[in-house]
Amino acid sequence: xxxxxxxxxxxxxxxxxxxxxxxxxxxxxxxxxxxxxxxxxxxxxxxxxxxxxxxxxxxxxxxxxxxxxxxxxxxxxxxxxxxxxxxxxxxxxxxxxxxxxxxxxxxxxxxxxxxxxxxxxxxxxxxxxxxxxxxxxxxxxxxxxxxxxxxxxxxxxxxxxxxxxxxxxxxxxxxxxxxxxxxxxxxxxxxxxxxxxxxxxxxxxxxxxxxxxxxxxxxxxxxxxxxxxxxxxxxxxxxxxxxxxxxxxxxxxxxxxxxxxxxxxxxxxxxxxxxxxxxxxxxxxxxxxxxxxxxxxxxxxxxxxxxxxxxxxxxxxxxxxxxxxxxxxxxxxxxxxxxxxxxxxxxxxxxxxxxxxxxxxxxxxxxxxxxxxxxxxxxxxxxxxxxxxxxxxxxxxxxxxxxxxxxxxxxxxxxxxxxxxxxxxxxxxxxxxxxxxxxxxxxxxxxxxxxxxxxxxxxxxxxxxxx
Amino acid sequence: xxxxxxxxxxxxxxxxxxxxxxxxxxxxxxxxxxxxxxxxxxxxxxxxxxxxxxxxxxxxxxxxxxxxxxxxxxxxxxxxxxxxxxxxxxxxxxxxxxxxxxxxxxxxxxxxxxxxxxxxxxxxxxxxxxxxxxxxxxxxxxxxxxxxxxxxxxxxxxxxxxxxxxxxxxxxxxxxxxxxxxxxxxxxxxxxxxxxxxxxxxxxxxxxxxxxxxxxxxxxxxxxxxxxxxxxxxxxxxxxxxxxxxxxxxxxxxxxxxxxxxxxxxxxxxxxxxxxxxxxxxxxxxxxxxxxxxxxxxxxxxxxxxxxxxxxxxxxxxxxxxxxxxxxxxxxxxxxxxxxxxxxxxxxxxxxxxxxxxxxxxxxxxxxxxxxxxxxxxxxxxxxxxxxxxxxxxxxxxxxxxxxxxxxxxxxxxxxxxxxxxxxxxxxxxxxxxxxxxxxxxxxxxxxxxxxxxxxxxxxxxxxxxxxxxxxxxxxxxxxxxxxxxxxxxxxxxxxxxxxxxxxxxxx
Numbered sequence: 001x002x003x004x005x006x007x008x009x010x011x012x013x014x015x016x017x018x019x020x021x022x023x024x025x026x027x028x029x030x031x032x033x034x035x036x037x038x039x040x041x042x043x044x045x046x047x048x049x050x051x052x053x054x055x056x057x058x059x060x061x062x063x064x065x066x067x068x069x070x071x072x073x074x075x076x077x078x079x080x081x082x083x084x085x086x087x088x089x090x091x092x093x094x095x096x097x098x099x100x101x102x103x104x105x106x107x108x109x110x111x112x113x114x115x116x117x118x119x120x121x122x123x124x125x126x127x128x129x130x131x132x133x134x135x136x137x138x139x140x141x142x143x144x145x146x147x148x149x150x151x152x153x154x155x156x157x158x159x160x161x162x163x164x165x166x167x168x169x170x171x172x173x174x175x176x177x178x179x180x181x182x183x184x185x186x187x188x189x190x191x192x193x194x195x196x197x198x199x200x201x202x203x204x205x206x207x208x209x210x211x212x213x214x215x216x217x218x219x220x221x222x223x224x225x226x227x228x229x230x231x232x233x234x235x236x237x238x239x240x241x242x243x244x245x246x247x248x249x250x251x252x253x254x255x256x257x258x259x260x261x262x263x264x265x266x267x268x269x270x271x272x273x274x275x276x277x278x279x280x281x282x283x284x285x286x287x288x289x290x291x292x293x294x295x296x297x298x299x300x301x302x303x304x305x306x307x308x309x310x311x312x313x314x315x316x317x318x319x320x321x322x323x324x325x326x327x328x329x330x331x332x333x334x335x336x337x338x339x340x341x342x343x344x345x346x347x348x349x350x351x352x353x354x355x356x357x358x359x360x361x362x363x364x365x366x367x368x369x370x371x372x373x374x375x376x377x378x379x380x381x382x383x384x385x386x387x388x389x390x391x392x393x394x395x396x397x398x399x400x401x402x403x404x405x406x407x408x409x410x411x412x413x414x415x416x417x418x419x420x421x422x423x424x425x426x427x428x429x430x431x432x433x434x435x436x437x438x439x440x441x442x443x444x445x446x447x448x449x450x451x452x453x454x455x456x457x458x459x460x461x462x463x464x465x466x467x
Numbered sequence: 468x469x470x471x472x473x474x475x476x477x478x479x480x481x482x483x484x485x486x487x488x489x490x491x492x493x494x495x496x497x498x499x500x501x502x503x504x505x506x507x508x509x510x511x512x513x514x515x516x517x518x519x520x521x522x523x524x525x526x527x528x529x530x531x532x533x534x535x536x537x538x539x540x541x542x543x544x545x546x547x548x549x550x551x552x553x554x555x556x557x558x559x560x561x562x563x564x565x566x567x568x569x570x571x572x573x574x575x576x577x578x579x580x581x582x583x584x585x586x587x588x589x590x591x592x593x594x595x596x597x598x599x600x601x602x603x604x605x606x607x608x609x610x611x612x613x614x615x616x617x618x619x620x621x622x623x624x625x626x627x628x629x630x631x632x633x634x635x636x637x638x639x640x641x642x643x644x645x646x647x648x649x650x651x652x653x654x655x656x657x658x659x660x661x662x663x664x665x666x667x668x669x670x671x672x673x674x675x676x677x678x679x680x681x682x683x684x685x686x687x688x689x690x691x692x693x694x695x696x697x698x699x700x701x702x703x704x705x706x707x708x709x710x711x712x713x714x715x716x717x718x719x720x721x722x723x724x725x726x727x728x729x730x731x732x733x734x735x736x737x738x739x740x741x742x743x744x745x746x747x748x749x750x751x752x753x754x755x756x757x758x759x760x761x762x763x764x765x766x767x768x769x770x771x772x773x774x775x776x777x778x779x780x781x782x783x784x785x786x787x788x789x790x791x792x793x794x795x796x797x798x799x800x801x802x803x804x805x806x807x808x809x810x811x812x813x814x815x816x817x818x819x820x821x822x823x824x825x826x827x828x829x830x831x832x833x834x835x836x837x838x839x840x841x842x843x844x845x846x847x848x849x850x851x852x853x854x855x856x857x858x859x860x861x862x863x864x865x866x867x868x869x870x871x872x873x874x875x876x877x878x879x880x881x882x883x884x885x886x887x888x889x890x891x892x893x894x895x896x897x898x899x900x901x902x903x904x905x906x907x908x909x910x911x912x913x914x915x916x917x918x919x920x921x922x923x924x925x926x927x928x929x930x931x932x933x934x935x936x937x938x939x940x941x942x943x944x945x946x947x948x949x950x951x952x953x954x955x956x957x958x959x960x961x962x963x964x965x966x967x968x969x970x971x972x973x974x975x
Contacts, residue, residue, distance in 0.1 A: 018526055019543075024502030046562040046593070047478040050471055052505045054863075071469045074594040077566055086468040093470055109500045109563045113532065140500030141528055210936055215967055310971060387523070387550065406507035406520065413517035433967045436974050461517050 018383035022328035025138040025148030040100035041067040045108030102236040107137035144352035146254040153258040160242040197224035199293040205231040206251035254330035256358035278338030279307040314439035319343035321399035337366040350384035415458040475800035482601030483589040489668035494553040498564040544578035599691040607695040617677035632662040637693025638669040651875035690776040714781035753882035773842040774861025780811040787815035
């Protein structure tokens with residue numbers, strides 16, 4: 001199926017109705033409160049928001065999470081209660097019970113509609129209670145799913161310190177360096193410094209589990225590139241220093257507001273690279289960073305080749321198969337590019353929102369990958385319409401549909417293999433090291449269903465009444 | 468504003484959607500922002516539903532905020548009407564649309580002009596009612612609509628079925644063990660010689676609602692959903708109803724006796740006493756279980772009960788009256804219907820607790836240190852933390868509370884299931900204590916005699932720190948695989964780099 005069909009033209013973008021299923025962006029609190037260990041997330045919204053978080057986060061809710069709802073009641077909506085004193089009461093309670101280093105207010109649809117001035121209230125309250133309050137308006141009126149993280153990080157970017165006078169404090173702050181030089185004496189650290197090339201400071205942005213932070217940092221270190229900091233860091237008090245002229249680079253495709261903020265507000269220089277998803281993406285990401293700093297990458301090609309070789313068993317399962325992305329988390333372009341490189345054909349890339357500038361390098365790599373693999377160029381559907389997509393899925397009969405949970409079981413019952421897209425958001429998929437993990441996810445439905453294949457049960461609905 | 472970590476009953480629209488999606492060929496359209504269609508995920512996950520959940524959203528976005536929905540809602544209703552030909556489309560407001568105060572009623576009447584099916588607006592106030600109240604009133608609203616419609620057209624059937632018959636009201640999607648309860652109730656009715664006229668809303672067609680009056684009476688087994696409808700049918704059509712949940716041996720008998728009175732009043736002339744006696748003593752195992760020495764061991768054990776009205780009240784009575792267990796307190800989160808609960812359970816427990824604050828309930832559990840808890844998933848987790856066993860008896864529930872096997876809570880088979888649930892909770896608790904006294908099943912040395920117990924390999928400090936970040940349940944495996952990888956390569960020190968090389972090479 002992958003044999004060169006009509007040689008593709010340029011990428012083709014379409015936009016549908018926006019009637020699609022995705023998670024509410026407030027879901028970002030579920031991974032951000034775990035990432036930023038000294039934070040507390042307060043979602044200012046209604047029962048609807050609370051119900052979503054409670055159900056979407058499943059068992060995590062029982063682990064005394066550092067997040068809560070400020071549940072708005074009728075008196076709040078009709079402004080019979082004073083927003084400021086209400087928020088003050090709750091934030092003091094949080095301060096007393098948890099004593100966090102930062103409280104993040106998540107604005108929701110309701111606070112937008114009743115025009116609650118969170119950005120105005122926060123600095124006043126911050127001064128009064130002595131805890132930084134960061135405001136992120138991660139609501140379903142404007143954003144989808146992972147874009148929630150983008151709004152939080154964009155707000156955090158404003159809080160990164162400009163420079164730090166005291167040397168000890170600088171060391172304190174630099175968590176990653178500390179991690180890498182753990183237990184080493186000062187001279188050793190100094191010696192290690194010389195392993196790095198002379199380049200301007202580089203700060204990476206995007207929330208990653210700590211092991212992935214270590215992996216990507218080490219990956220860059222092999223080429224003499226030093227990561228001066230990471231937005232967000234493990235703790236709010238360790239936010240990286242950002243000065244004018246620093247270089248920044250994103251690790252995830254949904255961080256366009258953060259990128260814009262870093263460029264415009266913090267005067268940083270953005271390295272527009274493909275994202276380090278898949279060995280091809282990781283290599284392109286490192287190459288782009290190296291090229292900006294005028295460094296010749298060493299042994300990258302060999303490293304990529306080794307990774308591909310090590311996952312050949314998985315590749316055999318998916319080569320020549322087709323995949324359809326319904327779209328809900330903005331990772332779709334990078335994943336599609338990776339899967340095309342793996343030898344799959346992508347029939348459609350649904351995506352909630354497409355920032356062609358921020359994802360420019362990724363789109364270019366997608367196009368290039370299609371050409372090199374002789375694969376047809378997929379249609380990119382922004383703001384997809386799930387109903388129409390399902391009609392197209394019936395027509396195309398893809399080997400794999402990457403979709404949300406709302407459609408996964410019904411599609412499986414109709415004999416179509418699905419992979420739940422949200423898992424890619426929570427699994428470790430970045431860097432060379434996690435290639436196997438990502439392929440494990442992609443191939444899981446195919447492996448499972450091939451073991452069930454001979455039972456003759458692939459269609460488990462009575463008749464297809466409609467369509 | 469209220470600081471909340473957890474809620475027992477969901478927002479109002481969830482109730483409306485539960486009713487709408489329980490019916491066949493009814494479609495709900497939510498007037499909601501992106502991401503509020505989480506109901507579809509829950510239904511698809513928890514109920515493992517094979518079909519698409521008939522719920523779509525008419526998305527409220529920035530443009531809607533600026534200019535109003537204008538044609539959008541009407542277009543979406545008409546479009547869905549064309550695509551799926553539903554019998555009824557229920558426009559469902561959410562908390563967001565409640566404050567936008569758009570004239571949804573107007574959209575509905577406009578859409579009705581172009582739609583083939585019926586269109587209605589779910590009449591629920593988000594800030595005043597919760598999921599359960601909304602479900603109750605939406606069901607009532609739909610039934611009213613079709614009864615009135617049939618009346619107007621003169622299609623309301625006159626007269627009753629020949630044999631005694633019943634409508635079972637309140638079985639719905641995402642309800643706690645509702646599917647199993649429904650099967651059990653149908654069996655029970657068959658045993659009693661009563662025909663099941665209609666079951667609503669689950670699996671019902673709105674076209675059949677006009678047949679509701681043909682039944683001799685209505686059975687509304689759940690306090691939370693269906694009672695409004697039963698009352699309406701009594702008022703409007705003079706249909707009697709039975710609202711005793713047949714949960715537990717005594718309550719089941721009480722329910723059957725009430726049914727007997729209701730149908731005998733209409734000339735049925737039945738006597739269920741012999742049936743009740745036979746079922747109680749020989750078919751259900753619960754009465755015998757109460758008498759057996761197993762249950763004797765439970766006498767006077769302290770428990771607490773928390774849940775919705777139906778299940779918490781029935782469970783309290785079963786524990787206290789049928790098993791001789793000491794219920795220290797019984798509670799409900801149905802604050803709006805607290806008086807009923809108090810009246811039901813006050814003679815069966817020391818104290819009644821009415822609250823929807825999980826912190827307060829957790830504290831109340833910690834305070835009395837019961838031997839077992841019967842509650843929701845939240846209480847199960849409190850139990851885990853305090854090392855107290857817990858049987859789950861009410862929503863909110865997780866996927867494990869949607870069993871594939873047959874597990875009703877109602878009827879005579881239900882009494883068996885409840886007896887198992889109670890008994891298993893306690894034996895686990897006893898076993899736990901015995902293990903504690905005798906120091907566990909195994910000695911600790913045996914457990915730790917793993918392959919990598921004393922390795923000759925040296926882990927650097929940072930590699931060890933990195934290893935500690937690996938979740939506990941796979942850490943041992945990662946450690947072993949990494950060490951094997953290092954040994955194969957003849958390395959004697961494990962650094963972070965070696966760890967990740969091992970992961971890349973062998974998936975450690």
